[in-house]
Structures are given as structure tokens and as C-alpha cells.
Amino acid sequence: MKALLSVFAGAVLALFAVAPLGAQAPAAPGNAAPPSGAPGRRGGNARSNWPPAGPTPKTADGKPDLSGNWEPNAIRQNVDMVGSGVQVPFQPWAEALYKERKTNISKDDPEARCLPPGVPRMSTTPYPFRIVQTPALTVIVYEGGAHVWRQIFADGRPHSADPNPSWLGESIGHWEDDVFVVDTVGLNGRTWIDESGLPTTDQLHVTEKFHRIDLGHMDIDHTVDDPKAYTKPWTFTTHPTMLKGELIEYICQENNRDVEHLVGK
Numbered sequence: 001m002k003a004l005l006s007v008f009a010g011a012v013l014a015l016f017a018v019a020p021l022g023a024q025a026p027a028a029p030g031n032a033a034p035p036s037g038a039p040g041r042r043g044g045n046a047r048s049n050w051p052p053a054g055p056t057p058k059t060a061d062g063k064p065d066l067s068g069n070w071e072p073n074a075i076r077q078n079v080d081m082v083g084s085g086v087q088v089p090f091q092p093w094a095e096a097l098y099k100e101r102k103t104n105i106s107k108d109d110p111e112a113r114c115l116p117p118g119v120p121r122m123s124t125t126p127y128p129f130r131i132v133q134t135p136a137l138t139v140i141v142y143e144g145g146a147h148v149w150r151q152i153f154a155d156g157r158p159h160s161a162d163p164n165p166s167w168l169g170e171s172i173g174h175w176e177d178d179v180f181v182v183d184t185v186g187l188n189g190r191t192w193i194d195e196s197g198l199p200t201t202d203q204l205h206v207t208e209k210f211h212r213i214d215l216g217h218m219d220i221d222h223t224v225d226d227p228k229a230y231t232k233p234w235t236f237t238t239h240p241t242m243l244k245g246e247l248i249e250y251i252c253q254e255n256n257r258d259v260e261h262l263v264g265k
Helices: 002-007 009-017 075-079 092-103
Strands: 068-071 129-133 137-142 149-153 170-176 179-185 205-212 218-225 234-238
Touching: none
Parallel strands: 149 170
Antiparallel strands: 068 129, 129 137, 137 149, 170 179, 179 205, 205 218, 218 234
């Protein structure tokens, strides 16, 4: 029984962390106010009127405005990227390590120990996030995944010649028509791409393409390029929708009594 519980420990804890708290949260500034009685992750019952319909908001300079609160809708990819249908071209050692982690029921998942999920897993971890977009800098604040924030510089600067390796890396953004393209390097190679244990190395390079389809929907295309771990770049796409409500405080280690149960096999 203990081993069975540990299989889903990371995902179950994550889902509990985003469960409704009882009272309905107000609509987020920058998001459209929900229609009366509209559903959402933090209030209401029916979902027929949510996410809201409408044209893509634009900034003063005519770019699509990515700002607002979003829910990732990518729990299956977070738990098992391969099982979700993504073709992952492993290097032999990476596939062996991946199979070992699955056999051990993901007992060493860094996110289960409150470490940052990293890029690209920040997009699939089942917590909402807020995007704050300005012409020169876009900031993403994540409710969960260690309650971290991310800077994406869009002021024309290049990547640092020798970026300091970190959990979220160094992100540089630019616009290609209506798509915000984010190039991230300088990752520390300590993160997993999913709970099942897809490995990363310090050569990981991630490209994300943010496309706000309309008022309530967004697509994010991710390209993973890590030649030490994978034989060629590979891709997956997430489909965030507008969150009804605000981000809430989430402290990963608060009253944590379950780490000793993550024993694997």
C-alpha cells in the first residue's frame, strides 16, 4: 500500500494544493470578468461559459497581450510525457536512467521535494501562473512548483556569454508575428521533464512559442534540445486556458508530513 501511494504522491499533492478553498476568488485584473454564474477552477459548477470567448487582447504597440492568469491543463504530460503520446528520442544512458526512475516509482523526483520544476516542466506542473507582459520584460509568476518567478528579457539583449546555471535558466524573448518566442539556456541539468523521470543535462536548450489564440485560450509549443540526453530535438504542446480567479499562496514545505512515504522500491 505504501508503495502504491508513492506512485502518485507528486501528482496527488499537486492537485490538493490547487483544490478550491471554499470561497470564490475574484476575477483577475487583466482577465475578463466572468459572466454571472460562470464556472472556473475556483468557483461555480457548470463550465459552459468558461473560458471566455472574445478576440485576443492587444498591447499599445499592437502585440498580442499574454498578460493574465492561466491554468496549464497539462497534468498528463507532467506525470508521463511518453504516456501522453510524445515521441522522445533517448540517448541510451538517458533511456536507462528513465526506466530506472519509473521502476523506483519516481521516488527522487526533485519537484516532490519542493525544488523548482525547471523549464519546460513549469508549463505542465498543475498550478496556475500569471504572465505580466511589458515591451522589454515579461515576468511569469508561478503559484506552485516552489512558488517561483521567471524573467524573460525582450529588450534586444543577447544571451550571456557564460550564464550562471540555474533551475529556470536565462530566458530571452522576441516576437515573430503574433508569436512570442522564448529561448532558454543556462539550465542546471538537475530537473526532470516529467514525474516519470525524463532527464536533463547542463546542455539543455528550450524554445517556447507562446500564441494567445483568443481571449481565453493559449498554446505553448515547446522544443527540447539536449544533445547529451536525446538524439535530436523533440517537441510537445500545452494548451493553457484563462484562470477564473487569482493565484493563491502555496508553500510547498508547509506542514509536509509525506516525504518519508516517497520510498519507491
